[in-house]
Amino acid sequence: MRIALIATCLGDALFPEVARATTLLLERLGHEVVFPPDQVCCGQMHVNTGYLAEAVPVVRHHVEVFEAADFDVAVAPSGSCVGSVRHQQAMVARRVGDTLLARRATALAGRTYELSELLVDVLDVTDVGAYYPHRVTYHPTCHSLRMLRVGDKPLKLLRQVQGIDLVELPGAQECCGFGGTFSIKNADTSSAMLADKVRNVVGTGADRCTAGDASCLMNIGGGLSRQDTGVRTIHLAEILASARESVAA
């Protein structure tokens, strides 16, 4: 299949390893990955901060870039960005009366998937041939869980990873406190939420915490790092892309 990669703005600039892992994983599974080079952002940050008018050019740009690209399905290694594509882009377009853009966004959203959805639902694979010898706990991010309803797809994929010791995270379904600009506008409340998440992660005894969203991992990882817990965060895509050779190195 010809799969277009949405690297996400955060992934491109700050966490390139996540988009890299997604690319390598899909290529290893025999698919062709294309990266429409003019892509930037899905518009989520503007929408969630209330700058709905400012989101419109960002959304329009996303739609134009991906409409022009040649691919079967698009994938983003981010539940929240896919949530934004699926549930917010058309909404902001409609709000300014641009029904044509809303329709185009909806059509594109119809072939845009989050990574675990793409693997399990579209590509019909749960064993991606990964090897990852760590004790790992999984945090189901809010948007994957509730906007996209990915359910246990990420866990299905993780369970097939060789060498992994998967441990359950208490209070897994609770928000980590990130929420985009919420973490800045309501920093104290956000920090209190993060503190509980960090305590739960550490309590599992895992040495890695994984999730399907680089943004939530940035938040959780920031807390784990500040408290010198020694626990590291790693994106689901990176675990799935790991192989015996890469881990040995």
Next chain:
Amino acid sequence: MSTFLGIPRRASHEDEESPLRGTLPFPKAARKALANDQLRRNLAHATAVIRTKRALVVDEMPDWEALRDTGSAVKTQVMANLPELLEQFEANVIAHGGVVHWAADAEEANRIVTDLVRAQDVDEVIKVKSMATQEIGLNEYLEERGIAAVETDLAELIVQLGHDKPSHILVPAIHRNRTEVRDIFLAEMADAPADLTDEPRRLAMAARDHLRRKFLRSRVAISGTNFGIADTGTIGVVESEGNGRMCVTLPETLITVMGIEKILPTFTDLEVFLQLLPRSSTGERMNPYTSLWTGVTPGDGPQNFHIVLLDNGRTNALADQVGRAALHCIRCSACLNVCPVYERTGGHAYGSVYPGPIGAVLTPQLTGMHGHHDVNSTLPYASSLCGACYDVCPVKIDIPTLLVELRGRAVDSDRGRTIPGGWDAAMKAASWVMSDPKRFVAAEKALAAGRLVAGRDRKIKHLPYPGSAWTQSKDMPAPPKQTFRQWWQETHHE
């Protein structure tokens, strides 16, 4: 012909203190609550218990989703036909011997109730727990006019005696533990036994003795209502303790204050809502007491029945295509109990009798958002948009989407300011950068300078404002050596 509800009118109270409007922006008010460890422990414990109970009794329902859909559909229908339904309700209440009053705002409702109480020549009334009367500040209003309003719901009584404000729709004293309750009883309840302990049974018995005396003496009761049924003129209250039932049966006069959105079209609609409400609310399969009353029955129950239909900003919300969904709320408080923000800040931080996720939507709609200096404008941001509230809402109010829409309006209400705020400038710049790949790549180059401020461990421990809010509790990773698109160009030669 339909009832004219009047020009949509918002109880603005922009400058005065009101039960619907706080005085501090949410982040500031939250900081106070977050610093109170006892409060946070009480809240975390109570919300966790009730969350678990709710999940259990909801999961056992095979048709829960269908019930939610029905509840939502009934409410949509109510909002579409509100004037006609209210008129039908009014006619049926009158036909059964009740008296109907219409109140456009809090002041008018308070005045009507006060006049009705005075007409009975009493200086004390008993009350059934009610959000509508809290919303208009009725107790305080009566007190200023020499009438004592005694709350009979146990938790409400604790709040009242403690000269406190409710912190939760359903469990107003959720922020108190039993030792605190004993201390309040000993200090404020004149007839409390001197040797009172903090044993829950002893506390309940003390409250019961205290309240029994009130029930038997009072001639006037004031209630709110969970439902008003249009095709019969019936009013209903559901509760756990039975104190409400005492109030609506023992006194001679009953005055009910009802928000106009509480209408249900037909009596049979109760079958849906009496399943949705208790399970969502207290996590019980059925609430212990359901009291329904229709007008006046000679020789049985109150012989004077008055209902005050309260607008207080509701027609304004109704006129709002997106926002009217907030009027579907049946005040079950499920969204409060699952909200991670509410769990940590409690209800007082929201500054309104309606706290939590639904409060963050309802309060700004009822009283308006008047620019960035208005505390109400901070409420739609009091959420991480995690979506837990939408998942549990028995009438499927899409609270996260409403919050986003209200954020949009908060921002819009500030447009055209001569000096744009920091967020405006940042978001405009970000929009400019994020809608053009060349500008974005240039920004990524600038970001790479962030590597310089990172320590050797590639962690950034202090960011300048507003990033400093981020680094107060967590590290920021240093930007990588290579962006993804650079890697792609290198490896995929495109």
